[in-house]
Amino acid sequence: MPKNIFTRGHSRPLNRTHKLAIAGVGTLGAAAVALTAVPASGQTTTSEAAAPKAKVAYSTEQIQDVHAGVTGQLAGASQKVASIEAKKEATAKAAAKKKAAAEKAAEKREAKETASRSAKRAEVKKASTKSYSDNLDGWIREARDIMKKHGIPGTYEGIHRNIMRESSGNPKAINDWDINAINGIPSKGLLQVIPPTFEAYHVPGTSKNIYDPVANIVAACNYAADKYGTMDNVDSAY
The missing domain is CATH 1.10.530.10 (Lysozyme)
Structure with a gap:
């Protein structure tokens, strides 16, 4: 029998030229397959026509909402501060009014006690002062x-x-x-x-x-x- 010509001992290694040739054949095959998938009408459509570009819309509503929220928070904080200051002022006025009333009451009490002491001294003096007839x-x-x-x-x-x-x-x-x-x-x-x-x-x-x-x-x-x-x-x- 004749010897197998494809035996491992007689095969040559593929050089760079052979590799490029094989890659080209593969590419041509893939192109042929793609052409067979084209419809009978022979018309083709591009992806650009199928998917038109969408316009990007930018909205300012969220920014306005954030601004309004911050403004509202600042207003609320200002109201709280004003409320606290009003309470402090009211407390200070009440304390001052109470102090003034206490001082006035103390003055009245002191005046009453002074008058009482004066009256007692007058009574003692009158009692100790002996009257004599002028003869x-x-x-x-x-x-x-x-x-x-x-x-x-x-x-x-x-x-x-x-x-x-x-x-x-x-x-x-x-x-x-x-x-x-x-x-x-x-x-x-x-x-x-x-x-x-x-x-x-x-x-x-x-x-x-x-x-x-x-x-x-x-x-x-x-x-x-x-x-x-x-x-x-x-x-x-x-």
Whole structure:
């Protein structure tokens, strides 16, 4: 039998030229197949005619919606801030009004308490202020109360007795005939005290007028206490 001419040992390897030739044959075959698929009318259509270009439309509605949404949020935030500020202002006004009312109430209370204290002081003063009649009895009683405060002795009877002997109860009496008068310093007042003696034994708080009945009695009794122990021990000119 003849040897197989296609045995592996006698085959040649395909070079670049052979490969290109085979690729060309494949391409031609594919073209032939495509032509057999053309309709009998022989007319062909392109993809451009079958699928016209679509126009792209750009809408601003979404942008406007976003803008409106942001504006609304800002407006809402502003309203909230305004509401908070209004509440703060209302709270501050209420606090100020409450404080003013409290201060006014405190002022009224203080004024009332001050008036009450003044009234009480007036009552105490009125109660502590003893009234005396404007006559010999009243003068002696007032003089004795002053004498007690200053530790000056003298009874009502002893003072009254000496007054009646010296001036008969006349606070304006003046001696213009005795030795004191001759010396230019006449005795004056209820208990006939000369001016130097009155000034030396004057008691603070009493009048400095030698003719004042109370001041005259207190100064005379102060002198008598210094010289005689008490006015009760005086039975004649002293």
